[in-house]
Amino acid sequence: MTTVGKLLRERNIIFVTLACCLVFYLINPRLLSLDNLSAISRQIVPIGLIALGQFFVVVSGNIDLSMGMASVLFAIVLGVFFGMTGGVELGLLAVVASSLALGFFNGVMVAKLKLPAFIVTLSVLFMAQGLSGLIIPRGQQIFLMGGFFSYVGSETFLGIYLSFWFLVALFGLAYVVYNHTRIGTCIIAIGNSEENAKLAGINIDRVKIGIFMFSGLCSGFAGVMLSTRMGFVQPGLDGNGLLLDGIAAIIIGGTLILGGRGTIGGAFWGLLFIGLVNNALNLLNVEDVWHQVFKGLVILAALGANWILWQSREATAH
Amino acid sequence: MTHRIDMTGIGKSFFATRALDDVDFSCVAGEVHALVGLNGAGKSTLMKVLGGAIERDQGRIEMDGRDVAITGPADARAIGVAMIHQEYSLIDELTVYDNIFLGRELHRKGTPFLNKAEMARRVRAELKRFGLSLDPGRLVRDLNSGEKQIVEIMRALMSEAWLIVMDEPTSALSEGDKERLFHFIRRMKSEGVAIIYISHHMPEIFGIAERVTVMRDGRIVLSERTTDTTEEAVISSMSGSELDDFVKPHKAAEGEILLSVRNVSKTATYHDVSFDLRQGEILMLTGLRGCGAPELAKTVFGLDDGYRGDIAYRDVRLKPGRGPAAAVRDGMGLVTENRDTNGILAPLSVRDNIALPFLEKSLSFGLIDNTRIERLVDRAIRDTSAKTSSPSQEIRFLSGGNKQKICFSRWLDRDLELLVLLEPTRGIDVHAKADIYRIIEELAERGVGLLILSYEIDEVVMLADRVITFYEGRSISEYVHPHFDKDRMLADIAGTGPEQAA
Numbered sequence: 061m062t063t064v065g066k067l068l069r070e071r072n073i074i075f076v077t078l079a080c081c082l083v084f085y086l087i088n089p090r091l092l093s094l095d096n097l098s099a100i101s102r103q104i105v106p107i108g109l110i111a112l113g114q115f116f117v118v119v120s121g122n123i124d125l126s127m128g129m130a131s132v133l134f135a136i137v138l139g140v141f142f143g144m145t146g147g148v149e150l151g152l153l154a155v156v157a158s159s160l161a162l163g164f165f166n167g168v169m170v171a172k173l174k175l176p177a178f179i180v181t182l183s184v185l186f187m188a189q190g191l192s193g194l195i196i197p198r199g200q201q202i203f204l205m206g207g208f209f210s211y212v213g214s215e216t217f218l219g220i221y222l223s224f225w226f227l228v229a230l231f232g233l234a235y236v237v238y239n240h241t242r243i244g245t246c247i248i249a250i251g252n253s254e255e256n257a258k259l260a261g262i263n264i265d266r267v268k269i270g271i272f273m274f275s276g277l278c279s280g281f282a283g284v285m286l287s288t289r290m291g292f293v294q295p296g297l298d299g300n301g302l303l304l305d306g307i308a309a310i311i312i313g314g315t316l317i318l319g320g321r322g323t324i325g326g327a328f329w330g331l332l333f334i335g336l337v338n339n340a341l342n343l344l345n346v347e348d349v350w351h352q353v354f355k356g357l358v359i360l361a362a363l364g365a366n367w368i369l370w371q372s373r374e375a376t377a378h
Numbered sequence: 379m380t381h382r383i384d385m386t387g388i389g390k391s392f393f394a395t396r397a398l399d400d401v402d403f404s405c406v407a408g409e410v411h412a413l414v415g416l417n418g419a420g421k422s423t424l425m426k427v428l429g430g431a432i433e434r435d436q437g438r439i440e441m442d443g444r445d446v447a448i449t450g451p452a453d454a455r456a457i458g459v460a461m462i463h464q465e466y467s468l469i470d471e472l473t474v475y476d477n478i479f480l481g482r483e484l485h486r487k488g489t490p491f492l493n494k495a496e497m498a499r500r501v502r503a504e505l506k507r508f509g510l511s512l513d514p515g516r517l518v519r520d521l522n523s524g525e526k527q528i529v530e531i532m533r534a535l536m537s538e539a540w541l542i543v544m545d546e547p548t549s550a551l552s553e554g555d556k557e558r559l560f561h562f563i564r565r566m567k568s569e570g571v572a573i574i575y576i577s578h579h580m581p582e583i584f585g586i587a588e589r590v591t592v593m594r595d596g597r598i599v600l601s602e603r604t605t606d607t608t609e610e611a612v613i614s615s616m617s618g619s620e621l622d623d624f625v626k627p628h629k630a631a632e633g634e635i636l637l638s639v640r641n642v643s644k645t646a647t648y649h650d651v652s653f654d655l656r657q658g659e660i661l662m663l664t665g666l667r668g669c670g671a672p673e674l675a676k677t678v679f680g681l682d683d684g685y686r687g688d689i690a691y692r693d694v695r696l697k698p699g700r701g702p703a704a705a706v707r708d709g710m711g712l713v714t715e716n717r718d719t720n721g722i723l724a725p726l727s728v729r730d731n732i733a734l735p736f737l738e739k740s741l742s743f744g745l746i747d748n749t750r751i752e753r754l755v756d757r758a759i760r761d762t763s764a765k766t767s768s769p770s771q772e773i774r775f776l777s778g779g780n781k782q783k784i785c786f787s788r789w790l791d792r793d794l795e796l797l798v799l800l801e802p803t804r805g806i807d808v809h810a811k812a813d814i815y816r817i818i819e820e821l822a823e824r825g826v827g828l829l830i831l832s833y834e835i836d837e838v839v840m841l842a843d844r845v846i847t848f849y850e851g852r853s854i855s856e857y858v859h860p861h862f863d864k865d866r867m868l869a870d871i872a873g874t875g876p877e878q879a880a
Binding site: 241249251253255257258259260261262320 | 451455463468470471476485490492494
């Protein structure tokens with residue numbers, strides 16, 4: 061196979077994203093203006109955090125459905141502490157502690173009680189949703205103003221939002237952990253074959269619990285970022301939309317939904333793709349009700365074309 | 379010092395099945411100890427006990443005269459026991475060196491970062507020492523089975539194990555790779571490694587092993603030095619001679635033409651093949667792997683729509699792409715060669731596995747008639763003499779031969795007219811083989827047409843009414859019972875038959 065063909069196959073999401081950029085640009089050049097790209101970079105931060113946490117969970121052969129609603133819950137936790145103390149330090153501490161605890165709960169249920177991750181995290185999703193409504197009754201909201209929120213929400217460094225820098229740094233860290241420490245190797249091994257990973261002496265339970273604690277922590281971060289971007293918190297925030305965007309991003313980025321295969325770089329491109337599509341549909345004044353339909357179609361078209369190309373290449377290769 | 383392992387009085391049961399019964403087994407460093415037995419004899423179970431994959435019910439394991447507790451794979455490894463599994467234990471999506479160092483990765487000094495260069499270097503050096511060349515950075519999923527085997531062996535070699543268990547290590551290897559493996563083994567022996575070698579290839583065993591132990595029905599029936607026994611003694615202790623009892627009755631198939639295949643071709647698979655199959659006839663297709671015959675057989679069952687030419691069944695032309703569901707409705711059946719992936723539904727019970735294709739026929743008022751299913755299941759188990767502790771047992775706990783019988787039993791109801799079999803006796807023991815042949819004969823007597831693909835020439839000659847040989851997608855010649863010429867058939871499928879000279 062030629063180098064170009066190999067690049068197309070393994071880095072196809074780059075081409076899909078660039079092709080979408082071109083199409084959007086032809087429709088409306090403003091989409092690729094510096095201002096708008098900057099806006100996209102801020103919009104994708106919560107999705108990106110969820111995608112990153114979800115990435116490790118999915119590669120290990122599991123799924124964490126609780127991430128979206130949990131991030132809403134953690135945003136509310138932050139808001140409540142902010143309302144009580146007027147500061148964020150205690151709130152941030154509470155978010156980190158409770159998000160790790162939630163992840164630990166998910167992990168123990170999956171690793172020790174051998175419950176399917178789908179069921180455990182689906183239950184936790186509902187519990188998080190319920191607790192959010194319990195803390196702040198529906199229809200009410202807490203406004204988050206001042207220092208921390210405007211700083212993280214709108215301050216820039218080298219022309220790029222701090223929140224995006226944070227996301228990039230976290231992806232960079234994840235890249236190193238995934239590719240250059242034994243944690244990454246263990247996660248891939250477990251995702252391929254738990255039995256074989258166990259035979260190799262890997263402590264599967266510990267790895268799984270760790271993965272879920274990380275995805276919990278990512279939900280916590282996503283909640284914080286959500287609150288800084290919105291400037292308020294309420295239980296009606298669309299946590300599940302975030303979750304699905306995050307899952308879509310990593311799958312588009314080439315992560316196998318069945319586990320065992322995926323790259324951090326691919327996940328990041330998938331995230332850019334999702335961010336771009338979300339933003340374009342907003343900017344092109346697509347009616348809200350059609351927004352999701354179009355998003356589905358764009359994803360289907362992009363991946364479908366890709367899949368068909370890939371298959372025809374496979375066929376000619378043999 | 380010279381290590382040794384002594385297992386004494388080992389016992390293990392699965393449900394009602396006694397898999398190991400009071401087994402004594404020893405192995406000494408610097409020796410190859412061959413472990414022999416038919417499928418289901420207990421040799422794999424015994425080795426799993428030693429490797430910590432399953433826990434024994436009774437008995438003790440001693441290393442160098444001291445009791446050792448083996449309750450998990452980590453315990454076995456800690457005392458220097460390494461397993462090379464029959465099913466590959468590698469991780470497809472990781473590189474060769476990642477796999478070899480899995481669970482004991484090398485790190486850059488004082489950091490949590492993997493030292494990939496050093497891992498790759500060590501693997502390359504070790505491969506070189508054994509005269510092998512394989513890029514340690516390749517993903518295992520891109521390797522062929524011979525190369526995967528090499529990685530498995532290298533992993534054991536590099537894990538500082540002194541006892542290596544190999545479960546039929548040559549089954550997937552080419553002749554060249556086998557020679558290389560024996561070279562390995564002799565080398566390891568000279569370096570004080572003990573090897574337990576599970577196999578039933580007598581020349582291999584008598585070529586490299588110092589000791590041979592035979593298991594049957596979970597017990598040791600023979601244990602000798604290879605210099606003190608013979609191949610014949612080992613074989614006769616493995617089994618009786620069930621196969622000799624089976625003699626094909628002579629008959630001429632004069633039934634109606636059931637299936638008619640005319641000028642069927644599929645690009646790069648099979649070319650211009652024509653044949654008829656009559657009711658009650660056993661037609662066997664044979665060739666080498668890659669000869670196109672299994673694909674053709676699957677096409678007949680409706681699993682493929684990308685062919686040209688005509689296939690008529692009971693004088694009706696079959697539409698390409700009609701699918702297996704239509705085939706089953708028409709009275710066709712299929713038993714695939716990949717029993718475990720395509721044949722059975724592993725987590726379901728024996729009963730559900732049998733009942734699956736009958737569900738549509740067992741409806742009363744749109745609901746499944748359970749009494750009818752029960753009757754069917756009981757009869758199926760009886761007719762195939764499958765051994766299962768109960769119909770509700772999960773099928774994955776059965777031995778290969780018994781799983782295969784269950785796969786067969788699905789098709790034994792009287793609506794069956796054509797049965798397609800792919801390698802019907804692959805990987806099953808002699809006893810089960812004889813049962814399978816009996817079932818095939820009974821089906822033929824009942825008027826069912828059988829289209830069978832087999833790569834075993836002795837099986838073909840013994841079972842068939844008619845044989846068609848294949849070579850590279852073309853049908854070479856046809857032989858009718860009793861005019862079978864084994865040497866000519868072998869020449870056909872090797873591409874050197876008289877018809878192929880031109």
